[in-house]
Amino acid sequence: MFARISKNFPNAAAAALILALAAPVQAASADSPAFRRAMDAYKAGNYSRAVRLIRPLAEQGYAVAQYNLGVAYGNGLGVTQNDQQAAAWYRKAAEQGYADAQYNLGGLYDSGKGVPQNDRQAAAWWRKAAEQGFAPAQSNLGTAYENGQGVAQDDKQAAAWYRKAAEQGYADAQYNLGVMYYNGRGVPQNRTQAAAWWRKVLAQPDTAENARAQAEARAALKLLAP
Structure with a gap:
């Protein structure tokens, strides 16, 4: 029996901020001069300036800015690291349907950072993001079903x-x-399907994000070899 990869925990990589800054969501904020300047400041490593430019947009209710401010607080970029503030800003964006924020808020509920640990809340927020097609949330929801964590245990749902x-x-x-x-x-x-999916893992780019899955898939295929 091969080991399963457990849930991924969001809010760990500072790179998430720049990806979100470039996201074509809520064009009224993403296309604004302040938002573009914030992206430039982040690229230059000037996180404090990036946060100063993002905060007014977040306070005006723009979900993409609220999400980015949550990422900044979660990672201590331009502000003092604060999981409670991260959760608060993620929630504002998540309640507007912003999938990245829903995923990250689920991760905070899963780990108990910034909010009381709550498996049901974690699964609920992952579901909202998963239903929008957000792959990391779909994967985490699969793991929740496989483990019966926050949802009734269901292998068919996990596989789906x-x-x-x-x-x-x-x-x-x-x-x-x-x-x-x-x-x-x-x-x-x-076993043929198992090997086929593991080969797909090895066909993925060699990135830090994929390294764990690739190591496990490589070991699994080696054990399957005649």
Whole structure:
């Protein structure tokens, strides 16, 4: 039996901020001069200036700015690190349907950072992001179903959510779906399908994000070899 990769925890990488700054969401804020200047400041490593420019937009209710301010507080970029503030700003964006914020807020509930630990809340916020097609949230929701964490344990649901993320090229979900096929959990046991999904993991770019899944997939395929 191969090890499953556990949930990914968001809000750990500072790179998330620059990706969000470039996101074409809520054009009224993303296309504003202040927002573009904030992106330039972040690229230059001037996080304090980036936060100063983002905060007024966040206070005006723009979800993409609220999310970015949450990332800044979560990672201590231009502000003192503060998980409670991160959670508060993620919540504002999440309640407007911003999937990245829903995913990160779920992660805070999962870990108990900035909010009381609550598996049901974690799964609920991941579901909201997952239903918008956000692959990391789909993968985490699959793990929640596999473990019965915040939801009733259900291998079929776990496999279904892993598949949604895996089909988008999300390496952790591809590996976990392979494990489900190998063990016959939630799907008919099929070692050929397991190997096929693990090979998809190895076809992914060699990035830090994919490294864990690739190491596990490489080891699994080696054990399957005749």
